[in-house]
Amino acid sequence: MRISKLPRRITLGTWLMVAGLAPEHSAFADDVLAGQYYERALQAYREQNNDEAIIELKNALQQNERYVAAHVLLGDIYLQKKSLSEAEVQLNLAKQMGVDPSLIVENQAKLYTYEIRYNDLLKEIDPVRFSNELRPSLHVYRGNAYLQLNQISEALNEFDSAAQIDPSHVAAVVGRANALLKRGDLKGAELAADRAMQIQPDDHGAWFAKGSIKHASMELEEALKFYDKAIGLNPDHVDTRLARAGLLMDLKQDDKAKQDLEYVRKAYPFEPKAAYLHSVLLERNGEKEAAAKELVIAADTISSIKPEYLSAHSSTLMLSGLVNFSLQRYDLAAEYLRLYTKQFPEQSGPYKLLATILLKKNEPEQAIDLLRPIQMRNPQDQRLAYLLGNAFMQAGKHDMANIMFGKAAALSGGDDTIQTEIGLNRLAMGQEQAATQDLETAYKKNPDSLQAGIPLVALKMSQGDSESALQIAQALHKKASKNLTLLNLLGAAQVSNGQYKQARQSFEKAIESDPNFLAAQINLSKLDVGERKFDQARQRLQALHQKEPANLDILVELAKVEQSAGRLDAANDLLERAKKLDSKSLLVLLASVDLNLQMGRTTEASAAAQAAEAVDKNNLQVVDALARSYLANNNREKALGVFVRMADLARFNVKQLYKAARYQIDAGDYYEAIKTLKKAVLVDEGHIPSQIALVEMELNHGKPVFAASRAESLLKRYPKRAFPHQLLGDIALHDQNFSLANSHYQAAFELEPDTTSLMQLFDSLHKTNQSDKAFALLEQWVKKHPKDYAPMAAFANELLQIGNFKEAEKYYDLLLKQFPNEPQFLNNLAYVYLNLGNNKALSLAEQAHKLAPDQAATNDTLGWILVNSGQIEQGLHYLRNAHSLQSQDPEIRYHIAVALTKLQRNDEARQELEQALKTNRAFNGMEQAKALLEKLR
CATH class of the missing domain: 1.25.40.10 (Tetratricopeptide repeat domain)
Known part of the structure; x- marks a missing residue:
């Protein structure tokens, strides 16, 4: 269940002028120089001198490679220059550093469009996450992507969504015209194109749409006129260039067509249509060899999404x-x-x-x-x-x-064993419930069937039905009392029932019958470890190891005993010995991955996982280990591919599917996570974690209407549980129905009063203007639960907001004793100190920024302190970074404006203030911002 996060910053109100608090040495020298280069780059960019801007930005990044604002601007310039790989590098770096997504989302969409990565665009660009100012353009990008994938209805939905927000958004109307044209509705398309021209007569997209309509109507000369006009308005528009090239080929004007195709090939090297059309052009002009090369280029690019191009070659x-x-x-x-x-x-x-x-x-x-x-x-x-x-x-x-x-x-x-085979097949696919039913049916038909009975015991134990597992195990053992496998199974069922004494007797009896019966020996050692009898487990396994020094099962189990006892080096030595015996043993390699991860040796863990993959790339345990090792090494790109493979290999195993989905969510691959979770709940509707995760993912990254429907169904199925109310509260909050959200969160808190439901209710009370009630709720909880630190942090925040700095200081002191390196608490305490006149404010702000240099909060706090203490250029650098990380915060813009005013850059300051006040969002310093704007005007 999602827990609402506390604010990561306390926006600063009226700051005291702090004099004489500058560091003793030039700690900010590099940042000051980086800021100066950036400001010069910004000026060059505004003067459309991009080459000079790039030089200045690279200089800035040499001084501070984590200057987020510089990466954002550099990515924008590279994209304008069509240097796509360089643009992608800068955008990815900005994302890794926590840039505010709204600053780069349009450039990200544009990049994906240029690179023909339409599915990536649809996966990653979610308009709902952004403001109404950005959403229409993002809907249009998505609509155009759907058009390229020939998903007309989805494209129309996107264009209509954009137009609902902004009816005068010409690109949305043009997009609708193009979608209707692709559907074959020429009349509807022309009406939309005419409306686009009424909205904006010089829009190249509208002229292109009109040309396309005439082209489809076979009015070729008229179409050419519209295409010419569109290209005159925007020479860089790839679709118009390609359309005109195709039209010119129809008109037998090959030389002119070739010019358009060469233009596209140069400007958009990732566009396969140009290569394909060029191959057609060359073919009909007798240049077969050159045509073949062009076709190969086209096929390499489009074969994965356009297999129909090869449809003529049926033999292949x-x-x-x-x-x-x-x-x-x-x-x-x-x-x-x-x-x-x-x-x-x-x-x-x-x-x-x-x-x-x-x-x-x-x-x-x-x-x-x-x-x-x-x-x-x-x-x-x-x-x-x-x-x-x-x-x-x-x-x-x-x-x-x-x-x-x-x-x-x-x-x-x-x-008559087909029922068992089907059950085993379902078990292999992870359909545990269905498999249980099939195996139970088979077992009832033939109680002597070990093929059905043994896996049925294991299933019952994994499902928590230990009593049934024990009954079946006892029945099987009774019919074949000399079967040591069944005796060992009985011991496992007894452990599942908590009958440890009886289980030990069963294992010992099996070992008495056959001292070399390894399964029982290992189970007995596990029982020892469970009872923390490490010496006893070690002695047992060492005795076995002396008899069978080359047995990998014994070595690995002995290593696990040492690992459980905290003797990690000893465990590592044992696994190294095992590797020398068999370097390709999955048992050994997987154990090595787990141990190395526990020891913090991520490189070694990754190497072991990759070695396991080389042995069996389709083994789920191997794929899981590989995923964990990539995550530990922060290798997101490789991890994403592994997660998809994991979900595919999991097939119908709901637990493995859920695990794969959690990995995908953690890595930000939301589109694939939704697919995986849908598969999980299809396999098992009763798997609550998957149901909850799917609702949350559909709400935030998919289709909210699906989330609402699923949450309502869950409430009917689980009326006495808190989680359906929490989900419905989240959905109401998403729809800005704060009153309804509050009702659901209240119901959840009454059903299951815990930290999660408390914080959700607290947030919703604030949103419904019940701040006093929210304050009282927290105050009462903190008094009853003095070690529940999340509510304590929220309560300290509340005290700070109402100006009760003495009480806030008390709670932040308590929090920092538990979390001495938490930047949020350091940052907020710096604010408290300033208001209490404590001169430790700057040092705390510096400490917070050092711990969290990529947070908007710490950059804003430190920058604002420096500006107010006369260190303006130093402060401006941090404020620029704060804006890059949280561009929608009007207070940060106000702080930047103050810094620019002090530097006599009044025009830029005025622009910042206008943008800050344009949001109509209240912020600390709002009245001062208004007064300053009037003064500058």
């Missing part, structure tokens, strides 16, 4: 499907296979492979639509029946799944 389609399937390039393989099945519908093999891909991609409905007619034509094909059963099961249509599985069982020759 099936092979391409098989190869790409083997490479786990499922989307591309599916496209090739679809093309193949259209040409050869009588063959069932490609349909089976395509259905397998669809199931891997969690698209069961499409698999059902694909397989149903094929299975009807081939009713004796067991594999088709089995695949269709899996598709129905994955879609939640269990009745139909049972029918198809029944047919598969009948076609298998009437084998």
